[in-house]
Structures are given as C-alpha cells and as structure tokens.
Amino acid sequence: xxxxxxxxxxxxxxxxxxxxxxxxxxxxxxxxxxxxxxxxxxxxxxxxxxxxxxxxxxxxxxxxxxxxxxxxxxxxxxxxxxxxxxxxxxxxxxxxxxxxxxxxxxxxxxxxxxxxxxxxxxxxxxxxxxxxxxxxxxxxxxxxxxxxxxxxxxxxxxxxxxxxxxxxxxxxxxxxxxxxxxxxxxxxxxxxxxxxxxxxxxxxxxxxxxxxxxxxxxxxxxxxxxxxxxxxxxxxxxxxxxxxxxxxxxxxxxxxxxxxxxxxxxxxxxxxxxxxxxxxxxxxxxxxxxxxxxxxxxxxxxxxxxxxxxxxxxxxxxxxxxxxxxxxxxxxxxxxxxxxxxxxxxxxxxxxxxxxxxxxxxxxxxxxxxxxxxxxxxxxxxxxxxxxxxxxxxxxxxxxxxxxxxxxxxxxxxxxxxxxxxxxxxxxxxxxxxxxxx
Ligand SMILES: Cc1cc2nc3c(=O)[nH]c(=O)nc-3n(C[C@H](O)[C@H](O)[C@H](O)COP(=O)(O)OP(=O)(O)OC[C@H]3O[C@@H](n4cnc5c(N)ncnc54)[C@H](O)[C@@H]3O)c2cc1C
Numbered sequence: 001x002x003x004x005x006x007x008x009x010x011x012x013x014x015x016x017x018x019x020x021x022x023x024x025x026x027x028x029x030x031x032x033x034x035x036x037x038x039x040x041x042x043x044x045x046x047x048x049x050x051x052x053x054x055x056x057x058x059x060x061x062x063x064x065x066x067x068x069x070x071x072x073x074x075x076x077x078x079x080x081x082x083x084x085x086x087x088x089x090x091x092x093x094x095x096x097x098x099x100x101x102x103x104x105x106x107x108x109x110x111x112x113x114x115x116x117x118x119x120x121x122x123x124x125x126x127x128x129x130x131x132x133x134x135x136x137x138x139x140x141x142x143x144x145x146x147x148x149x150x151x152x153x154x155x156x157x158x159x160x161x162x163x164x165x166x167x168x169x170x171x172x173x174x175x176x177x178x179x180x181x182x183x184x185x186x187x188x189x190x191x192x193x194x195x196x197x198x199x200x201x202x203x204x205x206x207x208x209x210x211x212x213x214x215x216x217x218x219x220x221x222x223x224x225x226x227x228x229x230x231x232x233x234x235x236x237x238x239x240x241x242x243x244x245x246x247x248x249x250x251x252x253x254x255x256x257x258x259x260x261x262x263x264x265x266x267x268x269x270x271x272x273x274x275x276x277x278x279x280x281x282x283x284x285x286x287x288x289x290x291x292x293x294x295x296x297x298x299x300x301x302x303x304x305x306x307x308x309x310x311x312x313x314x315x316x317x318x319x320x321x322x323x324x325x326x327x328x329x330x331x332x333x334x335x336x337x338x339x340x341x342x343x344x345x346x347x348x349x350x351x352x353x354x355x356x357x358x359x360x361x362x363x364x365x366x367x368x369x370x371x372x373x374x375x376x377x378x379x380x381x382x383x384x385x386x387x388x389x390x391x392x393x394x395x396x397x398x399x400x401x402x403x404x405x406x407x408x409x410x411x412x413x414x415x416x417x418x419x420x421x422x423x424x425x426x427x428x429x430x431x432x433x434x435x436x437x438x
Pocket of ligand 1: 008009010011012013014035036037038041042043044045046054055056057062095118119120121152153154155178200368409410411421422423424426
C-alpha cells in the first residue's frame with residue numbers, strides 16, 4: 001500500500017504538489033489528505049474575487065509545469081476572454097483566473113483529492129526516528145496520522161506593523177486586502193492612507209483607480225518609492241556567476257552586469273539572467289554571509305525584484321500626475337482616533353489624518369511553524385528567515401539532520417534556499433518533493 005501523505009495548507013504549493021505527484025506516483029493520491037479551509041490551489045494570492053487584482057508577471061512566467069512554460073498561456077488563450085490583459089510587456093491576467101486554471105488542471109485528475117476543511121494548530125512526530133509518522137491536530141480537536149507530512153502553509157495574513165489604539169473591529173481600518181473584498185468599505189471621496197508600498201499597495205491603488213476614487217491617497221513606505229514596472233524583456237542566457245564566498249562577492253558580481261538605470265529593458269534582462277543561478281550562489285554562502293547579504297542588499301533586492309504589472313503602474317502614475325497620490329518615506333508608529341478620523345503617526349513624529357487606513361505590509365509570522373520550532377521539530381534557517389531545509393526540501397531537526405518524513409514547500413524555505421516566492425519557484429519545489437517521495 002502507498003504511504004499516507006498529509007499536506008498542511010491548501011494553496012498553490014499544495015495543488016502543484018498534487019499535480020506533480022500525479023505524474024510520478026498517481027497511486028499515492030488515494031492516500032493523501034490536504035488540510036485547509038479554502039479552494040485547493042487558490043491560497044492567499046489567487047483566492048480573490050475582484051477582477052482588479054492582476055498577476056504581477058506575464059503569463060509565460062506563471063509556471064505550474066517548470067518544463068512547459070506556455071501551459072498557462074495556452075489555457076488562457078482557450079478559456080479566457082480578457083482583452084485588457086494584453087500589453088506590450090506581455091499578458092497580465094487576473095489572479096482569480098489563474099486560480100481557475102489551477103482548478104481546471106486538478107479537475108483533470110482521475111482521483112478526488114481528500115480535503116479536511118480545518119486549520120491545523122499542531123503537528124507532532126510520533127517517534128524520534130528520522131522517518132517517524134506524524135500526527136496533526138486541527139482547530140476542532142480532530143487528529144490525523146500520516147507517514148509523510150508536507151508543510152505548505154504559505155503567507156500568513158499581514159498584521160498591523162504599529163500599535164493600534166482603536167477597537168479591533170473598527171471598520172475604518174482594513175487589515176488585509178488579499179481577498180479583494182474591501183473596496184465597498186471605502187467611499188469614493190474618502191482620504192486613504194496606505195501603510196506599505198509594495199505590490200499589495202499597487203493592487204489597492206489600481207482598484208481605487210478603477211473605481212474612479214476621488215479622495216486623496218497617501219502611501220507610506222520606508223524607502224519612499226513604489227515598485228518598478230515590468231519591462232517587455234526577453235530571456236537571455238543565465239549569468240555566469242563567479243565563485244562567491246562573501247556577501248561582497250555577490251554584490252560585486254551583480255554590479256558587474258547591472259547598469260545604473262533600472263528603467264531600461266536591458267537592465268531587467270540582465271537582472272533576470274542573474275536571478276537564474278542566484279539561489280545556488282546564496283546556498284554556497286555561510287549563515288553569517290547570508291545574513292550580511294540580506295542586511296545590506298535585502299532592501300534593494302525587495303525593491304528591484306518585485307516589479308509591478310504595467311496596468312497597476314500606469315494607474316499609479318496617472319494618480320501621481322493628478323496630485324491625488326503621494327508616496328511618503330516613513331515607518332508607521334501608531335494609529336489613534338482623531339475626531340471622526342484616524343491619525344497615523346510616523347516614527348519621525350509626522351501625523352497623517354485620513355478616513356481609512358489600509359495595511360499593505362507583508363505576511364505575518366506563521367503560528368504553526370513557530371509552535372513546531374518551539375517543540376524542537378523544526379530549526380530556524382541559518383539566515384534567521386523561515387526554517388532550515390535541505391536542497392531537496394527535507395526539514396531539518398535542531399541537530400541539523402534531515403527528517404525523512406517531513407518536507408516543506410514555499411516561502412518559509414527562502415531563508416535556506418534563496419528567492420522562493422513566485423509561483424514558478426514553488427511549483428519547482430513541489431516537483432522536487434513529489435519526485436523524492438515517489
Ligand atoms: C497577494 C499575493 C499575490 C501574489 N501574486 C503573485 C503573482 O502574481 N505571481 C506569482 O508568481 N506569485 C505571486 N505571489 C506569490 C505567492 O506566494 C505564490 O505564487 C504562491 O501562491 C504561494 O503558494 P503557497 O502554497 O506557498 O501559499 P498559499 O497559496 O497562500 O497557500 C497556503 C495555504 O495554506 C493555508 N494554511 C496556512 N496555515 C495553515 C494551517 N495551519 N492549517 C491549514 N491550512 C493552513 C492558507 O490558508 C493558504 O490557503 C503572490 C502572493 C501574495 C500573497
């Protein structure tokens with residue numbers, strides 16, 4: 001009989017694993033359980049109802065099948081009627097349509113996948129042995145056991161990055177916008193302060209623009225800049241990385257190929273060529289050097305790596321030009337009542353008043369992973385971000401030996417392995433784990 005497999009998390013990574021497993025060991029799908037309360041494959045990124053949230057990369061980069069880059073594009077051409085997606089920089093489809101695509105791939109499977117629609121609050125090893133079985137406990141106290149457990153919990157919803165002196169249920173505070181169900185709670189003429197200036201803020205700006213918003217919009221972000229836009233770049237051969245032992249070596253090598261102007265197509269082409277081998281370079285660094293790299297280079301990397309789609313960029317530019325959108329440099333310190341409005345105080349002391357405040361900061365910490373670390377089942381990565389895993393995605397124990405029966409897929413592995421955020425990198429990981437287990 002095939003081993004039983006449990007997956008904690010029902011998002012894109014879980015769906016990609018199921019699809020890759022169906023290629024390598026389809027019989028294993030009969031003995032697989034997925035824990036999570038959403039629609040399999042959608043997760044935090046694609047479970048959004050609004051047409052205003054678009055993919056931030058063009059369709060050929062949304063790869064469920066690493067060796068078949070045109071799979072989603074071909075499906076989209078056949079199944080979507082979305083003229084607005086097309087742009088000289090590529091086709092940028094709606095995120096909810098990408099969820100439909102993943103569902104369509106799953107629907108082709110002969111087996112029905114078992115999903116337990118509950119949140120997992122605890123996972124524990126049944127013995128000390130590296131190939132132990134696992135027990136998972138859900139929020140309602142149900143317990144399940146499996147031979148192999150996969151952590152695919154994704155990005156936990158953002159929390160406020162500052163102290164909040166207002167009731168938890170204050171309707172003027174919008175804590176997470178990922179679902180895309182907040183738009184009706186913002187009146188057209190209301191002034192809005194947005195905390196965070198990354199791709200989520202760009203989604204919000206685009207949605208407000210599409211709704212013909214009339215009020216003032218302020219974005220507060222540490223570097224005072226919005227993300228750069230995706231260029232119509234073409235794939236160039238991978239950058240030939242020299243041997244890099246230190247963070248300085250990495251930065252020096254990157255500088256040797258990147259010019260000064262990131263608005264040039266050639267800049268993004270060089271950047272993408274450099275990204276191809278970057279994770280191998282990162283994995284060759286010591287923990288100290290990884291931390292140094294992230295400390296000195298991380299902010300710049302986050303800004304240049306996360307490019308927004310052309311639609312959102314055009315909307316933000318139009319609003320800035322009209323004087324309706326301002327981007328301010330600063331960090332949020334607190335949120336307080338101010339007459340009928342909200343005062344956002346920045347760390348430098350400036351006070352910004354608005355009708356609504358929208359939180360567009362990144363993912364919060366993962367309670368399940370923290371609890372597993374506290375129980376000595378997982379080890380933090382040497383760079384301090386996420387958990388420690390092997391190149392084949394086996395989770396490490398505190399003594400650094402790998403569990404044979406515990407794997408992880410997704411951004412929590414980025415501290416160990418490098419740049420693991422995009423759907424395509426997560427699909428590649430899903431394929432690695434499926435092949436290892438098959
Ligand atoms: C808003 C947003 C937009 C994005 N847009 C893009 C994009 O356009 N292109 C791109 O390439 N990448 C994008 N990404 C990156 C994204 O991280 C990946 O594309 C991918 O969706 C992540 O897959 P995942 O399975 O790791 O996480 P998810 O798909 O989020 O899946 C994790 C699932 O696990 C569930 N879960 C968590 N903890 C538990 C628990 N304890 N018990 C049970 N279930 C649990 C969650 O509710 C969630 O449904 C985006 C990310 C976000 C957050």
